[in-house]
Amino acid sequence: MRLAVAFLLALFTLPAAAVIETYDFSSPELEVRYRQLSQELRCPKCQNQNIADSNAPISEDLRLLLYRQLEAGATDEEILEDMVRRYGEFVRYRPDFDRNTALLWLAPVLFLALGAGLAALVLRRARGDGAPALDSEEQARLEALLAARDREE
Amino acid sequence: MIPELGHFALILALCLAVTLAVVPLWGAWRRNLGAMALAPSLAVGVLVFCAIAFGCLATAFLQDDFSVRVVAANSNSLLPRVYKFSALWGNHEGSLLLWVTILAGWMAAVAAFSRQLPTVVLARVLAVMGIIAVGFLSFSLFTSNPFERLLPSTPADGNDLNPLLQDPGLIIHPPLLYMGYVGFSVAFAFAIAALLGGRLDAAWARWSRPWTNVAWAFLSAGIMLGSWWAYYELGWGGWWFWDPVENASFMPWLAGTALLHSLAVTEKRGLFKSWTVLLAIFAFSLSLLGTFLVRSGVLTSVHAFATDPARGLFILAFLAIVVGGSLGLYAMRAPTVTSRIRFAWLSRETLLLVNNLVFTVSTLTVLFGTLFPLVMDAFELGKYSVGPPYFNAVFVPLMALVMPVMGIGPLSRWKQDSAARWKRELLLPGLAAVACGLLLPLFGEGYNLWVALAVTLAAWLALGLARDLSNRVRAAPSLGRGLRRLPASYWGMQLAHLGFAACVIGAVAVSQYSIEHDLKMAPGDSETLAGYRFTFTELARVEGPNYLADEARFAVSRDGRPVARLAAQKRRYLASGSVMTEAAIDAGLFRDLYVAMGEPVGTSGAWAIRLHYKPMVRWLWLGALLMAIGGLTTVADRRYRRHRAAERAPAGEEAARGAPA
Amino acid sequence: MAPRLKLFIPLALFGVLALLLARGLQLDPKELPSALIDRPLPSFSLPALDGGETLTNAAVTGEVSLFNVWATWCITCRAEHAYLEKLADAGVPIYGINYKDDSAAARRWLAELGNPYRANIVDAEGTLGLDLGVYGAPETYLVDADGVVRYRHVGEVNDRIWENTLGPLFRELRGAGSGS
Numbered sequence: 001m002r003l004a005v006a007f008l009l010a011l012f013t014l015p016a017a018a019v020i021e022t023y024d025f026s027s028p029e030l031e032v033r034y035r036q037l038s039q040e041l042r043c044p045k046c047q048n049q050n051i052a053d054s055n056a057p058i059s060e061d062l063r064l065l066l067y068r069q070l071e072a073g074a075t076d077e078e079i080l081e082d083m084v085r086r087y088g089e090f091v092r093y094r095p096d097f098d099r100n101t102a103l104l105w106l107a108p109v110l111f112l113a114l115g116a117g118l119a120a121l122v123l124r125r126a127r128g129d130g131a132p133a134l135d136s137e138e139q140a141r142l143e144a145l146l147a148a149r150d151r152e153e
Numbered sequence: 154m155i156p157e158l159g160h161f162a163l164i165l166a167l168c169l170a171v172t173l174a175v176v177p178l179w180g181a182w183r184r185n186l187g188a189m190a191l192a193p194s195l196a197v198g199v200l201v202f203c204a205i206a207f208g209c210l211a212t213a214f215l216q217d218d219f220s221v222r223v224v225a226a227n228s229n230s231l232l233p234r235v236y237k238f239s240a241l242w243g244n245h246e247g248s249l250l251l252w253v254t255i256l257a258g259w260m261a262a263v264a265a266f267s268r269q270l271p272t273v274v275l276a277r278v279l280a281v282m283g284i285i286a287v288g289f290l291s292f293s294l295f296t297s298n299p300f301e302r303l304l305p306s307t308p309a310d311g312n313d314l315n316p317l318l319q320d321p322g323l324i325i326h327p328p329l330l331y332m333g334y335v336g337f338s339v340a341f342a343f344a345i346a347a348l349l350g351g352r353l354d355a356a357w358a359r360w361s362r363p364w365t366n367v368a369w370a371f372l373s374a375g376i377m378l379g380s381w382w383a384y385y386e387l388g389w390g391g392w393w394f395w396d397p398v399e400n401a402s403f404m405p406w407l408a409g410t411a412l413l414h415s416l417a418v419t420e421k422r423g424l425f426k427s428w429t430v431l432l433a434i435f436a437f438s439l440s441l442l443g444t445f446l447v448r449s450g451v452l453t454s455v456h457a458f459a460t461d462p463a464r465g466l467f468i469l470a471f472l473a474i475v476v477g478g479s480l481g482l483y484a485m486r487a488p489t490v491t492s493r494i495r496f497a498w499l500s501r502e503t504l505l506l507v508n509n510l511v512f513t514v515s516t517l518t519v520l521f522g523t524l525f526p527l528v529m530d531a532f533e534l535g536k537y538s539v540g541p542p543y544f545n546a547v548f549v550p551l552m553a554l555v556m557p558v559m560g561i562g563p564l565s566r567w568k569q570d571s572a573a574r575w576k577r578e579l580l581l582p583g584l585a586a587v588a589c590g591l592l593l594p595l596f597g598e599g600y601n602l603w604v605a606l607a608v609t610l611a612a613w614l615a616l617g618l619a620r621d622l623s624n625r626v627r628a629a630p631s632l633g634r635g636l637r638r639l640p641a642s643y644w645g646m647q648l649a650h651l652g653f654a655a656c657v658i659g660a661v662a663v664s665q666y667s668i669e670h671d672l673k674m675a676p677g678d679s680e681t682l683a684g685y686r687f688t689f690t691e692l693a694r695v696e697g698p699n700y701l702a703d704e705a706r707f708a709v710s711r712d713g714r715p716v717a718r719l720a721a722q723k724r725r726y727l728a729s730g731s732v733m734t735e736a737a738i739d740a741g742l743f744r745d746l747y748v749a750m751g752e753p754v755g756t757s758g759a760w761a762i763r764l765h766y767k768p769m770v771r772w773l774w775l776g777a778l779l780m781a782i783g784g785l786t787t788v789a790d791r792r793y794r795r796h797r798a799a800e801r802a803p804a805g806e807e808a809a810r811g812a813p814a
Numbered sequence: 815m816a817p818r819l820k821l822f823i824p825l826a827l828f829g830v831l832a833l834l835l836a837r838g839l840q841l842d843p844k845e846l847p848s849a850l851i852d853r854p855l856p857s858f859s860l861p862a863l864d865g866g867e868t869l870t871n872a873a874v875t876g877e878v879s880l881f882n883v884w885a886t887w888c889i890t891c892r893a894e895h896a897y898l899e900k901l902a903d904a905g906v907p908i909y910g911i912n913y914k915d916d917s918a919a920a921r922r923w924l925a926e927l928g929n930p931y932r933a934n935i936v937d938a939e940g941t942l943g944l945d946l947g948v949y950g951a952p953e954t955y956l957v958d959a960d961g962v963v964r965y966r967h968v969g970e971v972n973d974r975i976w977e978n979t980l981g982p983l984f985r986e987l988r989g990a991g992s993g994s
Binding site: 046 | 391
């Protein structure tokens, strides 16, 4: 069944809206960085697309800017900072770790810690170290009930 | 005439839904058997009228009735028939009608397949689903009427369906997705019914499980189709973007996974009752939240429907009532008495507790990441974007955390197990898994540590399952007999877990090993990628039914032997003048080869060409498909058929009989 | 009572979420404020549209003014042009940034429709636009007398926009109102 599906798919050519830039990079590492950064930068005017996939004119300009900066030898951080300076934090899909976004990055850890704590509590109770303890009120009620039952017999 | 009929049918459906929401619930409160007994018929009635409305709208689309506003906005006389039909749900109003019709379908299914439920329970369950139906039917009728007419100024022809949607993907993806989303309303309804009745027990869990599993299976399939469709349709070779609308479907899936495992514990051991109920409410609330996010314009997304704050307010109010009401009910009626049931640190209960923990944390993480830009904006702290780099960074470790547990889970024993036993059973699979992790990545493009880790974990899962299977079959007189003795729910679990392992391998392999190259190519040029030689053989002009295309034909070979012939196209559609790229994909079980055309470069017949090598990408979707099949398989289990002939048991007896071990 | 109270936590959390979403309905996620607010206009040295002189920051700063990013390929710019003329007549200094456009076509356009601009900066490559954080036309920046960017409006400037947002801010920065 899967092979049949695969075969059918092999025959399909299907519509797409690809954006293909043919930059000549002076080294393969730059091309890799270009690909990665262009996927990390957001197109400022699109409905949630990165500049790699968007065919808006501004994305084209930003891709060219990215290419030039990479060829000029800027580091990833410098490039991102430069983009943020022009367009704001909005343009980064991977938020920087600062006072505002600390909560975002720490949230999973916090959730996990909280959850692990709750789970540990559940586990501890479930292990049942010895017989379940009764507080004094429950103890008194128990004794009253037992006494009542004894009287009935 | 037909749109008016549809409109009327929808109104009738609303009336019946209101009756369903009120009367059986009152009957359950007052123990009025007659009122309660109305529930199944009312549910079927809602389905009938929703189906009529749906049929009327479909007819309007198929007959090119452009006096109906949604038809004029989304269809065209030249559109192929099948897309005219599926254009029905390619817009806000129509998809809402689909939503409510599917809900009605689930209601009728619950009414039909629940002979063994006590009348009180069935009445409450259907009534709760009725309340949800009232909400959506009102939303449709009062703010998003699909039957709105453009008379007297009927346009001569429609605007046409977005070309990106003129694709088989549109035909199956939304219906499957909605089957999943909406299906969680059943588990939700059971949970609310249990809270209302004050009876939260193993029987409730047993009733809920098949419905939850089926909904989960559909949602898995729906998400998988969405991912696959994006891959071949959009041309960037990606398969998941953590877009808010994608997350809106993924969060119920994550919560649903936690739910279906938690239900197992509640059914088998009567434990985690409060948590399971909360998860049932949580999963469906996420479905409703998803509906809100997609249609209110609160978050930016490529997938969002045309937005309208007034509609958003309506959904939010509905959300507040349903979720707020159910959480309030939970707070007041959920059991507070700590369970006296014991289990040891090393036991299946613990492992499932860890599973619950990880999947709940994953859900919350995705939720927080999705809503973070909104939070920052609301507090005027600036405009932020949270995208794939963040989500991948936090989500992957969480899944890595749960996989070791998944390997032990199927083997583990309830209540009390021992480390010695685990070591005895799993030492060999463990070593084999590490071996796989060390050796298998060598077949890929260079050794990659992430892939090694993923392979180790996935192999650990698979081998653990194999070990458990062999244990269960060992005692039987023959292999065939042994396999046949295994219940369907066990097979479902095996398939689903295997599917998960396949998904993980696919996702990690394609992320780490895929190779992409954009370059200028002219006919005659060749480029080698991952050992495959792509030769641009010729550029041709092709005339399609409604487009003109430049076609770039490629011959792909490996080690001199021909592998595939691919023809990518750059189409100009005659009607709209829009230009679209058609990627050519050579699909394989272990790799995809992908060619797409960009723009012509210069005047010498050269084009910008994208070449992709995507290893193991199909495993992603095949894995998801396996999970869906697994989920559906569990429902075939004999225990769900046992009570078909039996009388409807009175409310107390089921619980008194206790749950099967 | 304590265990019962804990069960209200999910409800409380949902309440917070609902408030957040309600607030979200009032916000516009597509609205992107300029990253240059309260920062100086980027330094540039570009030719002027009429005459071949080179314009720099010094030439266009010194009073509270509007900088309008426009182009002949931008349909909305044509729509807002008449209102810009009205503002210019009322004494509002407007400088134009001809963004990624053909200068000859731009000159013809202005000749045909009128010229509300004190001067027009030819940004053929879009470099000034990139420095400003422009992502589409038309955009209008409000710059104060010291050359510091105070506000950016994306889209057409019309009566409503001027009355509600740009106008009051312009007058505030001016000190003495100039009216419109």
